Amino acid sequence: MKKLILLALATATLRADDVALIELRFEDGVKRNVAIELREKDAPATVANFKKLADDGYYNGCAIHRAIPGRIVQTGDPLSKKSSRDKVGTGGPGYTLPAEIRAKHTKGAVAAARLGDKVNPQRRSNGSQFYICLAPQSQLDGQYTVFGNVIQGLDVLDLISEKPTDTNDYPIERIVVRHIKIIPREKLPAPAVATKPGAVPPGQGQRPFWRRLWPW
Secondary structure (H helix, E strand, O other): OHHHHHHHHHHHHHOOOEEEEEEEEOOOOOEEEEEEEEOOOOOHHHHHHHHHHHHOOOOOOOEOOEEEOOOEEEEOOHHHHOOOOOOOOOOOOOOEEOOOOOOOOOOOEEEEOOOOOOOOOOOOEEOOOEEEEOOOOHHHOOOOOEEEEEEEOHHHHHHHHOOOEOOOOOEOOOOEEEEEEEEEHHHOOOOOOOOOOOOOOOOOOOOOOOOOOOOO
8 A cells, every 4th residue: 555655646746737527427417527626735645545546437436425515525435336325434445544634624625534533543534535615614624634625616516515315414316426537737628507407306314324434
């Protein structure tokens, strides 16, 4: 794992101006993009790992598995690719990352999820799950690794956060990451005008699962 991060860091150095372009797909087939600038200086190992997973297609098919209106959306759990929701929120690539806690949780901040302090006193980040702040979340500053910031598509994420959810804040409508592409900033396409995808009737809830990776 150490060699993988060092290699990815070397690659990231050559791609410091890259951005992550996330294509999301709604159940009705509508596709929307979210663009994230990656904060190499604040969280070099976390950014390097994110780029590696994106390039490998690791995020393809992951669902938005947590959404709180006006606060956050979260994705990156490989377990969310399956139909069962029983343990979604607990998955990852099988490793964690060292804490790189420097940047603040401003509006649009992108941060790595992790297990709580009682079982994770070093505040190591999950290897793949991340959340996006839809408003400033100063109460989270100094606790989680912020490694990016949304520069396009925050309105799309706001829309997702308003979707009906089950008892674990998991949207009833299945909204998935179609892919994440790491591209040079100058090749970032102009943002599309968002239209609200059709609402989905709420479904049955489920019992909470205490070991989910939540930012609070």
